[in-house]
Every structure is written in structure tokens, then in C-alpha cells.
Amino acid sequence: MERQVLTGPTIRPLGHRERIDWHDHAVHQLIHPLHGVLRVSTGRGSWVVPPNRGVWIPATVPHAHQADGPTEMRSLIFEEPIFDEPAVLVVGPLLREVIRTLSDDHDLPADLRHHLEQVALHEVRRATTLPLRLPAPADPRLVKLCELLADDPADQRSLRELGREVGAAERTLSRLFRAETGLTFPQWRAQLRLHHALRLLAAGHPVTRVAVDCGFRSPSAFIEAFRALFGTTPGRYRGA
CATH class of the missing domain: 2.60.120.10 (Jelly Rolls)
Structure with a gap:
């Protein structure tokens, strides 16, 4: 370095x-x-x-x-x-x-x-x-899993399904997520999606398109999750 x-x-x-x-x-x-x-x-x-x-x-x-x-x-x-x-x-x-x-x-x-x-x-x-940090794990299986989701934040596969691809059991991955990131897997994935949303919003994409591209079930679900983490709506964040 x-x-x-x-x-x-x-x-x-x-x-x-x-x-x-x-x-x-x-x-x-x-x-x-x-x-x-x-x-x-x-x-x-x-x-x-x-x-x-x-x-x-x-x-x-x-x-x-x-x-x-x-x-x-x-x-x-x-x-x-x-x-x-x-x-x-x-x-x-x-x-x-x-x-x-x-x-x-x-x-x-x-x-x-x-x-x-x-x-x-x-x-x-x-x-x-x-609070914009996305925690990074170190375990190679988690790293591979996180890379898969980073490439496609809208991926809806469960932790069990993702585990089959990275060669680890759901229980093992769940334990590792808590130990290495301080978050559960659903919490980490939600954070990843919101992290990706910040990039799309900064690039000028409309809120409805960002919600779809980040894997949220609806624009209202995206707005609610965004407000819960960042204390403001996606539209107001983009205009801040």
C-alpha cells in the first residue's frame, strides 16, 4: 500500500x-x-x-x-x-x-x-x-455473497439460496453476518440496497426507478426504509 x-x-x-x-x-x-x-x-x-x-x-x-x-x-x-x-x-x-x-x-x-x-x-x-457506512465482512464466503448482491441489489434470493451458491449453510452465514458486520443478513441487505439507492439518486434517477432497481417491493416501501435510516425522503435527500 x-x-x-x-x-x-x-x-x-x-x-x-x-x-x-x-x-x-x-x-x-x-x-x-x-x-x-x-x-x-x-x-x-x-x-x-x-x-x-x-x-x-x-x-x-x-x-x-x-x-x-x-x-x-x-x-x-x-x-x-x-x-x-x-x-x-x-x-x-x-x-x-x-x-x-x-x-x-x-x-x-x-x-x-x-x-x-x-x-x-x-x-x-x-x-x-x-449513517452511510456499509460494513464490510472478511470471511471469504460472506465476501462472495456480498459481491453477488452488490452486482444486483434487486436479487431476491433468500440466505439459504445464496448459501448454496457460496458453499455455506444458512445458519453459518447468519451467524457470520452478525459477528462480522454487527447486522443481521436482512439488515445488511437493506443497508446495501439503500447504499446503492444513494448512488442512483445522486445520478438523477427517479425515485420509482430507484425503488425497482434496488429490490424494494414498492416505491412507498423504499421511501419508508430510506426515511427510517436517513431521516428524510429520497426526494428531499436528492435536493439537499
Whole structure:
């Protein structure tokens, strides 16, 4: 794994499905897609990050990125450990403009740059964090099962049916899901579907189409599940 040296704000254009492989940094990093959608992965799970969100990556935490659609990834660095774990944050208009200004203009006067960095620090400290992590298992049978469902979140097969494909009994898989993700299999699958829904919503797909593509029995069931996890409706989330 590569250690990438960061000395200040960065801009990185990414093409659709372009990936930045596993690496870490000696400093804390806030990653924000000014345009497009990022999937950010760590050893503990993955996050979907649309343009109204950012993800905090603590120093020395290995991570990787992949773009969904053409994406412009921006980042700021921080010496202060604001969050102990990776976290998705709401990026409001002020923080968004500060990120844009700091990363666009490397010739800012030193006093103005320092002031904007303090504004960014203040905004990150007060930002709302969101429960967007999809826990990642380690057992090879669970990894294979999760890959099957990630390829087709609308797959309706039961855990017993999926177990026959990955070579493990339903009871074994059920126990492993609880032990390795902290969730039951139905809870994990629902989280996966909502995780996938965030990407589709960020890409502009209508709510009814997202509900079908993510395997929900109806748009109303999708809206109810989305509201229960994220505290808002899919339509309001997309417009936030």
C-alpha cells in the first residue's frame, strides 16, 4: 500500500469508474466531490459521497476511491483529529465554497488562506454526520455473497439460496453476518440496497426507478426504509 504525501488542498478529476487504489496519508483528510459521486472504501466498510456530502478520513487509515460518473474530487488536510473514525458529513454552502476557494487558488495571501482554513475547521467540527457506512465482512464466503448482491441489489434470493451458491449453510452465514458486520443478513441487505439507492439518486434517477432497481417491493416501501435510516425522503435527500 502506498503512502501519498499531502501538503495542502488537492483537485483530482476522475472519469466514470476510475479508481484510486488503496493508500493512506500522514494527515487527516476531508474528501469532497464538487461534481459527480465518489465511493470511498476502508477496511471497515464503504461510503457513497455525492456533491452535498464529504467524507472524513483520519490519518493512517487505508482507503480507496472510485468515481460514479465524471467526478471532480477535492480535498483539504487537517492536523487536528476532529473525528476518530471515517465519517460522512453534510457539506453546506459555506464549507463547499471554502473547499472550492482553497483548492482553486494556491496563490491566496497567507492571512486569507489561514482565515479560510479556520473557517473550514469550524465548519467541519459543527457538521452533521450521517449513517452511510456499509460494513464490510472478511470471511471469504460472506465476501462472495456480498459481491453477488452488490452486482444486483434487486436479487431476491433468500440466505439459504445464496448459501448454496457460496458453499455455506444458512445458519453459518447468519451467524457470520452478525459477528462480522454487527447486522443481521436482512439488515445488511437493506443497508446495501439503500447504499446503492444513494448512488442512483445522486445520478438523477427517479425515485420509482430507484425503488425497482434496488429490490424494494414498492416505491412507498423504499421511501419508508430510506426515511427510517436517513431521516428524510429520497426526494428531499436528492435536493439537499
